[in-house]
Amino acid sequence: MEIPRDGEANRCIVFDEYRPDNKDFLIGDRKHGLLLVIEVFRDEMEYAMENGSDKLLTKLKEKRFYPYSDLDRESVLR
Numbered sequence: 001m002e003i004p005r006d007g008e009a010n011r012c013i014v015f016d017e018y019r020p021d022n023k024d025f026l027i028g029d030r031k032h033g034l035l036l037v038i039e040v041f042r043d044e045m046e047y048a049m050e051n052g053s054d055k056l057l058t059k060l061k062e063k064r065f066y067p068y069s070d071l072d073r074e075s076v077l078r
Contacts, residue, residue: 001044016038018036039069041071052059
């Protein structure tokens with residue numbers, strides 16, 4: 001997804017259901033979901049659009065940039 005900003009480049013983000021260790025989030029006895037929002041570089045978003053966000057998420061995990069939103073890093077595609 002892109003988030004427009006007046007006079008600046010759009011922000012690029014990807015979403016993922018966050019389930020560490022494939023465990024459900026329980027509050028009381030009810031299951032809940034947690035949506036992870038990660039800001040990514042434009043080239044990473046374009047890669048996800050062409051190849052699927054799961055492929056990008058795999059690359060972010062391999063480089064240990066998941067589940068963080070930190071653009072003080074190099075793109076995982078470089």
